[in-house]
Amino acid sequence: MLELRLVQGSLFKKVLDGIKDLVNDANFDCSSTGFSLQAMDSSHVALVALLLRSEGFEHYRCDRNISMGMNLSNMAKMFKCAGNDDIITIKADDGGDTVTFMFESPTQDKISDFEMKLMSIDSEHLGIPEAEYHAIVKMPSSEFARICRDLSTIGDTVVISVSKEGVKFTTKGDIGIANIVCRQNTSVDKPEEATVIEMNEPVSLTFALRYMNSFTKATPLSNIVTISLSNELPVVVEYKIAEMGYVRFYLAPKIEE
Amino acid sequence: KSSQGRLESFFKRT
Numbered sequence: 001m002l003e004l005r006l007v008q009g010s011l012f013k014k015v016l017d018g019i020k021d022l023v024n025d026a027n028f029d030c031s032s033t034g035f036s037l038q039a040m041d042s043s044h045v046a047l048v049a050l051l052l053r054s055e056g057f058e059h060y061r062c063d064r065n066i067s068m069g070m071n072l073s074n075m076a077k078m079f080k081c082a083g084n085d086d087i088i089t090i091k092a093d094d095g096g097d098t099v100t101f102m103f104e105s106p107t108q109d110k111i112s113d114f115e116m117k118l119m120s121i122d123s124e125h126l127g128i129p130e131a132e133y134h135a136i137v138k139m140p141s142s143e144f145a146r147i148c149r150d151l152s153t154i155g156d157t158v159v160i161s162v163s164k165e166g167v168k169f170t171t172k173g174d175i176g177i178a179n180i181v182c183r184q185n186t187s188v189d190k191p192e193e194a195t196v197i198e199m200n201e202p203v204s205l206t207f208a209l210r211y212m213n214s215f216t217k218a219t220p221l222s223n224i225v226t227i228s229l230s231n232e233l234p235v236v237v238e239y240k241i242a243e244m245g246y247v248r249f250y251l252a253p254k255i256e257e
Numbered sequence: 258k259s260s261q262g263r264l265e266s267f268f269k270r271t
Binding site for chain 2: 253
């Protein structure tokens with residue numbers, strides 16, 4: 001038996017909206033630790049890892065570890081029927097082939113339940129080791145989204161370089177070249193407006209902008225995005241979910257031939 | 258010239 005109740009149900013909606021462009025089908029894993037997911041895009045270039053810790057739920061019951069295969073666009077269709085202030089409960093029986101989503105309005109005068117068919121998904125799981133990154137950039141998530149969107153009108157790839165100067169985003173296209181440099185800026189009124197750059201070693205890596213733009217669909221989850229870079233490692237773009245966990249996107253770099 | 262790397266080149270399957 002599985003029963004997860006989240007008063008801030010809009011968070012589920014935001015998580016789904018953040019990942020459904022990248023991944024079509026995924027196994028959601030439930031254990032005493034929490035509700036999690038790891039899935040790659042169809043070309044195995046990008047990976048999403050989600051964790052919602054059990055402590056973040058108002059009610060969390062998971063009698064045994066279960067993995068539920070779901071089609072994310074079908075799930076998103078059902079979650080679209082939930083109001084933004086609704087309380088969302090996810091229920092499933094052990095060994096069952098369906099999952100139930102229950103939406104309660106804050107005043108309890110409207111209660112809906114949607115039953116969705118589960119699917120069997122052969123997913124490959126990758127072991128992601130803890131790594132010491134050469135550079136870690138924390139910046140406003142809206143600013144990062146703006147940069148990715150702007151650069152993708154000019155080129156297809158972005159070179160992200162971190163040096164003493166700051167973090168530089170560069171693209172090249174048929175019409176020309178664009179460089180955007182963000183410097184460390186901690187003297188702002190609100191901490192969520194700061195750009196903080198920790199650099200152990202200079203880094204420069206090239207990534208496909210199409211994927212970066214897809215990651216920024218998770219922007220509503222957090223005011224801050226953390227970008228962790230190491231030469232010759234996939235970049236990690238992380239949106240922390242307050243008091244609950246995170247959505248992390250991993251993207252393999254372009255490799256010089 | 259650059260080519261797109263794949264995740265399996267960096268992370269092992271479990």
